[in-house]
Amino acid sequence: MIEDKSKNESKDKNKILISAKNLREAIKTAAEKLGCPERNIRYQIIQNPRYIFFGLWSQSAKIIAWKHDALNMHVAEALRAAxxxxxxxxxxxxxxxxxxxxxxxxxxxxxxxxxxxxxxxxxxxxxxxxxxxxxxxxxxxxxxxxxxxxISKSGGRDGTFSIDVSKDGMEAYLTLFPPGKGGRKIDLEDIIKGLVREGIVYGLKEDIIKWAISENRYNESILIAEGNSPVPGADGRLEFKFRKDLHIIKLKEDEKGRVDYKNLELIEMVKAGDILIERIPSELGEAGKNVYGKESLPLSGKDVELPQGENIKVEGNTMLAGIEGHVIWSTGKVTISPVYYVKGDVNYSTGNIDFNGTVCIDGLVEDSFSVKAGGSIIVKKSIGKCKISAGGNVTVLGGILGRQEAEIDIDGDLVALFIENAKLKVKGNLITSEMILHSNAIVGGEIFLNGVRAALVGGSVTAGRDITVRSIGGEGTSRTSVRAGVKYKYAVKQLELKEEMARIDSIIEKIDTAIKQVESNKETSSDYVNTMKQLITRKNQIQLHLKALREESRTLENEIDLNSAHASINVYELVMPGTKIEIGNTSMVISNNIKYVTFKKLGVKINVMPYEGKSIE
Incomplete structure (x- = not known):
């Protein structure tokens, strides 16, 4: 079979080959070359990009792109319809x-x-x-x-009309037909008689009827009567007798600009039998009436269920506390969490604490101890190099002194005076009034440092949403990396992969060292061949595992690229040279001092613009 090249050339003349570092940039380039919006680009992937590390691509993306002609599509659709x-x-x-x-x-x-x-x-x-x-x-x-x-009678035929009523009886439509030459027009009296004959008595639009007659609106279906649909009654509702927003931390400042951590009102205590919620039942609505004057039954509003969680009692439409404790509103349910009080420090006198409720500590948490709570944790002094885990919020009035070993894992928000040398995983927001020093943090929500010394210095922080600080970086310190717009689950998975690949690299290095040692002593080794075979086999297995991890890491990078949230990094005063700024997978390193600035990702680049963040006192 001989291929007709002229036909193929004609068919493909509007297609172009594009090569770029990633798919998104390839589509953008195609749109520029074809002179159309990106939404009109259609493409076929010829080669997927391959990502290595730190913004380097080992293989570019290649696509064949063409312009989707929406106009011709609509013309063809119109012709098909016709x-x-x-x-x-x-x-x-x-x-x-x-x-x-x-x-x-x-x-x-x-x-x-x-x-x-x-x-x-x-x-x-x-x-x-x-x-x-x-x-x-x-x-x-x-x-x-x-x-x-x-037609032999003198004059033309008289005008006529028809009245049609919708199936539900809620609307009546009039259609006028013109008279013949010399015939009589329909007048208002004719229409009224017709309506009476049809039994249509409610919701008449007399002005519309007069207008249709005077304007000779022939052969049109015109709404001339309309009933009233039944009106649903008010839905049932809940009246809360406690603050639902206790999980939202509201920082208050004194006249000197210092945050008041002593009166955060994070816990609302109740006694057994206290009323938590009153349910207001739904109400009966108003009856409707169709164009025939027939009434329809009124509709009741929707009832609402009481959000009963653990340790709650219900009496009729009233929800009460079943025990004394701390009210928690979470995932649409109200629960009462028992509160465990520690009158002093967490140390050898208390041991580690594991409590399925809220924990309040009057003192500090000493080094090497752990506190695990199903609810929130309040520490009125400081936390040392210890492990903290909470299903709710954590507030540390005296700050965190991690000494490279503190590990904090929280499902809610973290509020602290300062954080130093700690590892943090926070699904909610992270708020401090002073520095975060040489710490590594993954935060699902927002990072907000609000205070005179609110700075990020050293370490690495990642947030799912915005990051707002007074300053970033410091002279003579290690690089500070600040990353926004990465979902919590992606950031955690990326950290796990990085740590596992580092562990595997270390194992391979040890195997290589062992191979060299065996090789240097092969003449004196009694089992050289078998030992080398075991080491090489093990190394190959480990390398296959490492290859799979790297492939998973590249896939994750693509997921982050496609799902990066719209986020910004806001610096109220100064960004120091050497700071690494990242939004999603896009990064830049600051080379000079920059002041009062916001970083945002636009397209495939990070733009630097005047400060747009929250006010910092």
């Missing part, structure tokens, strides 16, 4: 002759029916009507006009 047209008729009265023309349908259109044509002709009230000729014209549908009846 290809299916129902059959129709035209009638005219010439002297006393009633003439009929029947047109055939087009495409899959529906032909006119004999009964519909006869009904239309009888509206002229002819003296004679040749129904057999009418049937013949309907069957032929050839577009030829012929006489099918005669």
């Amino acid at each position: 290809s299916d047209i129902d059959g129709h008729i035209s009638t005219e009265l010439i002297n006393s002759e009633l003439r009929l023309t029947v047109y055939a349908p087009i495409g899959r259109g529906i032909p006119v029916s004999f009964e519909k044509v006869i009904t239309n002709l009888r509206e002229y009230e002819p003296d004679e009507l040749d129904e057999e000729k009418v049937r013949d014209l309907v069957n032929r549908a050839d577009g030829k006009s012929e006489t099918v009846g005669r």
Whole structure:
């Protein structure tokens, strides 16, 4: 078979080959070259990009792209729609002759029916009507006009009208038909009589009827009466007797700009039997009425369920505390969490704490101890190099002194005076009024440092949403990395992969060292061949595992690239040179001091613009 190249060239002449570092940039380039919006680009992937590390791509993305012609598509659609047209008729009265023309349908259109044509002709009230000729014209549908009846009375036929009512009886429509030459127009009295005859008595629009008559609005379906639909009653609702926003930390400052951590109002205590919620039942609505004047039953509003969680009692429409404890509103349920109080420090006198509720510690948490709570944790002094885990919020009034070993894992928000040398995983927001020093943090929500010394210095922080600080970086310190717009689950998975790949690299390094040692002593080794075989086999297995981890890491990078949230990094005062700024997978390193600035990702680049973040005191 010989290929017709001229046809293929004509077919593909509007297609172009694009090569770029990633798919998104390839689509953008194609749109620029083809002169159309990105949404009109259609493409075929020839080669997927491959990502290594730190913004380096080992293999570019290649696509064949072409412009999707929306205009031609709409034209074709219009032509297709026009290809299916129902059959129709035209009638005219010439002297006393009633003439009929029947047109055939087009495409899959529906032909006119004999009964519909006869009904239309009888509206002229002819003296004679040749129904057999009418049937013949309907069957032929050839577009030829012929006489099918005669009207001998003086003057033309009078105007007529029809009234149609919707199936639910809520709307009535009027259609006026014009009189013949010399015939009488329909007037308001005719319409009123017709409405009475049909039993339509409610919701009449007399002004509309008068307008249709005066303006000769013939052959239009016009709404002239409208009933009232039944109005649903008010839905049931809940009246909360406690603050639902206790999980939202509201920092208050004194006249000197210092945050008041002593009166955070994070815990609302209740006693057994205290009322938590009153349910207000739904109400009965208003009855409706159709155009015939018939009433319909009123509708009741929707009832609402009481959000009963653990340690809750319900009496009728009232929800009460079942025990004394701390009120928690979470995942649409109200629960009462028991509170465990530590009057002093967490140390050898208390041991580690594991409590399925809220923990309040009057003192500090000493080094090497752990506190685990199903609810929130309040520490009125400081936390040392220890492990903290909470299902709710954690507040540390005296700050965190991690000494490279503190590990904090929180499902809610973390509020602290400062954080130093700690590892943090926080699904909610992270708020401090002073520095975060040489710490590594993954935060699902927002990072907000609000205070005179609110700075990020050293370490790495990642946030799912915005990051707002007074300053970033410091002279003579290790690089500070600040990353926004990465979902919590992606950031955690990326850290796990990085740590596992580092562990595997370390194992491979040890195997290589062992291979060299065995190789250097092969002459004195009694089992050289078997030992080398075991080491090489093990190394190959480990390398295959490392290859799979790297592939998973590249896939994750692509996921982050496609799902990066719209986030910004806001610096109220100064960004120091050497700071690494990242939004999603896009990064830049600051080379000079920058002041009062916001970083945002636009397209495939990070833009530097005037400060747009929250006010910092």
